[in-house]
Amino acid sequence: MSVAPLPPYNAQGYNNYQIAPPGLIIPQPVFIGTPAFIPSEYPVQCVCSRCQQPITTRIEKQNGLLTWLLVGGFLLFGCWFGCCLIPFCVDAGKDTAHYCPSCSQLLGVKKQI
Numbered sequence: 001m002s003v004a005p006l007p008p009y010n011a012q013g014y015n016n017y018q019i020a021p022p023g024l025i026i027p028q029p030v031f032i033g034t035p036a037f038i039p040s041e042y043p044v045q046c047v048c049s050r051c052q053q054p055i056t057t058r059i060e061k062q063n064g065l066l067t068w069l070l071v072g073g074f075l076l077f078g079c080w081f082g083c084c085l086i087p088f089c090v091d092a093g094k095d096t097a098h099y100c101p102s103c104s105q106l107l108g109v110k111k112q113i
């Protein structure tokens, strides 16, 4: 059993790769700006717009519109005596603010509503 020899590297038809002649400058894609920051409820990997460091955001939960709507809803349905304050203790209904761990820049807020 014999194995056919592989065609020599860069032979015609083997691939389309061509070596650039010396002196030829091949334009490289230039990365401008920061990747689009898409806030989520979890820490996001991105490049800080202030200190230009690749970071994983530090998140903090904030009371948002949904939190207050839930409080109002609890009040409407008769949850008096402090029960209406439950939404302030539940992170699920809160907005998520993303901060840079290096420079503490606010990078974005994921709002529930």
Ligand SMILES: [Zn+2]
Binding pocket: 048, 049, 050, 051, 052, 053, 100, 101, 102, 103, 104, 105
């Ligand atoms: Zn930063």
